[in-house]
Amino acid sequence: MDLIKLNNLSKTYQIGQNKVEALKNVDLTIQNGEFVAIMGPSGSGKSTLMNLLGCLDKPSTGEYILDKNIVSKLDNNELAEIRNKKIGFVFQNFNLLARTTAIENVEIPLIYSGINYKERESKAKNKLDLVGLRDRFNHKPNQLSGGQQQRVAIARALVNEPVVVLADEPTGALDTKTGEEVMTIFHELNNSGITIIIVTHEIDIAFHAKRVITFRDGVIIEDNNKI
Numbered sequence: 001m002d003l004i005k006l007n008n009l010s011k012t013y014q015i016g017q018n019k020v021e022a023l024k025n026v027d028l029t030i031q032n033g034e035f036v037a038i039m040g041p042s043g044s045g046k047s048t049l050m051n052l053l054g055c056l057d058k059p060s061t062g063e064y065i066l067d068k069n070i071v072s073k074l075d076n077n078e079l080a081e082i083r084n085k086k087i088g089f090v091f092q093n094f095n096l097l098a099r100t101t102a103i104e105n106v107e108i109p110l111i112y113s114g115i116n117y118k119e120r121e122s123k124a125k126n127k128l129d130l131v132g133l134r135d136r137f138n139h140k141p142n143q144l145s146g147g148q149q150q151r152v153a154i155a156r157a158l159v160n161e162p163v164v165v166l167a168d169e170p171t172g173a174l175d176t177k178t179g180e181e182v183m184t185i186f187h188e189l190n191n192s193g194i195t196i197i198i199v200t201h202e203i204d205i206a207f208h209a210k211r212v213i214t215f216r217d218g219v220i221i222e223d224n225n226k227i
């Protein structure tokens, strides 16, 4: 099934008199269950693409269809709703709330979904267990290693059962060994059927994906599917 479809999608930023064409007429289809790495030099449009895919921003022109929803036609409220329901985000710097336990961090998306306390706690524990943090439920970010913090962030990304997990440089702040451990988790998640799209500039990290798409100057210059 086509999970993501971009038709002739462009994004132009305007700052004063200056226009930056960050994405130019991009066509892209991603199926349910894929594991995609997005590569390309700095400034090639990778984060812009992730922001659009994640419904954080809207394209200037073109169409974005996510799980049969024409996202490019939605207003900001509808966009926020689809984002909370269908997208899990993982960031380079984890973006966890300080002074807040692992469980509470993972519960946050469920608060927005209006889920009651008991159910929130059980779902959060379940996802923390899944990423191997069973013995760290009540630890706060500063009591966890970088790799453990990123695993909390992955648990948080999963807690609403999203259709896709988007990760922008998820190993960028981690050493090589810890980065590999985080990639192993993405592997396992993908094996269980979750669609994963990660941005990386490290070829070793991209190697984990089944498909590698390379951008330059806002266009796709290479799209290699290993299967």
Ligand SMILES: Nc1ncnc2c1ncn2[C@@H]1O[C@H](COP(=O)(O)OP(=O)(O)O)[C@@H](O)[C@H]1O
Residues within 6 Å of the ligand: 013, 014, 015, 020, 021, 022, 040, 041, 042, 043, 044, 045, 046, 047, 048, 049
């Ligand atoms: N919010 C913004 N406002 C203006 N220009 C932006 C903005 N975000 C990105 N850009 C520009 O768009 C281009 C693509 O940026 P980006 O998507 O962040 O690339 P990458 O993630 O591949 O490094 C760059 O030229 C960048 O300067």
Ligand SMILES: [Mg+2]
Residues within 6 Å of the ligand: 046, 047, 048
């Ligand atoms: Mg970027």
